[in-house]
Amino acid sequence: MTSGEGADGERELDADILRVYQLRVTNPTDGLSRLAARAGLTPEEAARAEVRLLALGLLQRSPSGGWVAIDPESAADHLLAPVEQEILEKRIAMAATREQLLALSGDYVEARSLRSIRSSIENVAGIDNIRAVVDDLVRTCAGTLDVLVPGGGQSEAGIRFATPLDLDLLARGVRIRALFQHTARRHRATLQYMRRIASAGAEVRSSSTLPARMQIYDRECAVLPIDQEDTGAGVAIVRDPAILAYVSRVFDQCWADGTDVAEHAETPCVSGPSGTEREVLHLLAEGRTNEEIARLLGLSQRSVSRTVAALMARLDAGNRFQAGAAAVLRGWLD
Structure with a gap:
C-alpha cells in the first residue's frame, strides 16, 4: 500500500506521507503536480498523502489557496482534545463512584460489629x-x-x-x-x-x-x-x-x-470377635454407653471407642443398634 492506506496505514505514517509533509512545510504554495514531482510520487499518491495529513490535522487549507503545514504539537492538541475530554469525564465519574462506595465503609463496619455481638443469634x-x-x-x-x-x-x-x-x-x-x-x-x-x-x-x-x-x-x-x-x-x-x-x-x-x-482398613474384616470384643458387644447390645463399657471392663474410653468403631465396620452397621442386631445374626453373641 502507498501513502498509509488500509487499517494499519491509518495508524502509521509511511515515508511517502512524511516526505509530502516535509515538502509542504518548505513549499506551501506548490501545486499538486509540482509537489508530486519534488517527492518523486505520482499526483495520485501525493493526493492520498495529503488526505492522510489533513485527517491528522497536520495540513490545513490556506485562505489564499494551497496548504499550510501545522506543527505536530498543535495538531495533536486539536486532534486529541475530544478524546482527552472524554477520558477526563470518565475519570471524574470513576472518582465519584469510588467516593460513594467508600462512604459505605462506616456502615459496613457498623453492621459487622452489630452482627458480631457475642449475645446475638442470627437465622439464615x-x-x-x-x-x-x-x-x-x-x-x-x-x-x-x-x-x-x-x-x-x-x-x-x-x-x-x-x-x-x-x-x-x-x-x-x-x-x-x-x-x-x-x-x-x-x-x-x-x-x-x-x-x-x-x-x-x-x-x-x-x-x-x-x-x-x-x-x-x-x-x-x-x-x-x-x-x-x-x-x-x-x-x-x-x-x-x-x-x-x-x-x-x-x-x-x-x-x-x-x-x-x-x-481403619479399607476392607472390613468379617472374622469373629475376640474375647474383649465379645464383652464389648454384649454390653453394646444391652444399650451401654462407651463410658459405661469402659468403666465395667476397666478400659479407657478411647480404647472402647476404637473397638466399637472396628466392630461396626466389620458388621457393616450404621449405628449401635444395627451392630447389635448384626452380631446376633452372625452368632457372635451366643
Whole structure:
C-alpha cells in the first residue's frame, strides 16, 4: 500500500506521507503536480498523502489557496482534545463512584460489629445465603474449625463446596477437626474427601452416632441447623457465649469418642470377635454407653471407642443398634 492506506496505514505514517509533509512545510504554495514531482510520487499518491495529513490535522487549507503545514504539537492538541475530554469525564465519574462506595465503609463496619455481638443469634435461610455466610466465616477464621458431620455419604455438591474452603483454611494454618459417622467411610466420594483434607493436615475421625451437624469457628461462632419448614434449609449463626460453651463441650465429647479414619482398613474384616470384643458387644447390645463399657471392663474410653468403631465396620452397621442386631445374626453373641 502507498501513502498509509488500509487499517494499519491509518495508524502509521509511511515515508511517502512524511516526505509530502516535509515538502509542504518548505513549499506551501506548490501545486499538486509540482509537489508530486519534488517527492518523486505520482499526483495520485501525493493526493492520498495529503488526505492522510489533513485527517491528522497536520495540513490545513490556506485562505489564499494551497496548504499550510501545522506543527505536530498543535495538531495533536486539536486532534486529541475530544478524546482527552472524554477520558477526563470518565475519570471524574470513576472518582465519584469510588467516593460513594467508600462512604459505605462506616456502615459496613457498623453492621459487622452489630452482627458480631457475642449475645446475638442470627437465622439464615436458603442454601445460597447459607453458603455466603460460610464463605464469610471461612475468610475471617484464624485459629480453629471444629465440624460434626452426621449421616453417611455427603452430597457431591456439598463436597465440591467444602473442599476448596477447607484446603484454604489448612493452607493458612487453621486447625480443622472433622468428625464423621462411621457409615461415611462406605461412601466413596465422602471417603475420598475425608482422606484429601486429612492429607492436607486436617484431623479426621469417625464415630457411631453424632447429635447434629455443627461448625464452630474459632470457638467464637457456631453454625447450627434449624427447622425451616417454609423456607427450606436454614441455620442459626450463634455467638452467644453460653450456647457456644455448650456446643463446644458437645463437640469435645463426640471428638473424644471418635476414632481416626486412618486407623481403619479399607476392607472390613468379617472374622469373629475376640474375647474383649465379645464383652464389648454384649454390653453394646444391652444399650451401654462407651463410658459405661469402659468403666465395667476397666478400659479407657478411647480404647472402647476404637473397638466399637472396628466392630461396626466389620458388621457393616450404621449405628449401635444395627451392630447389635448384626452380631446376633452372625452368632457372635451366643
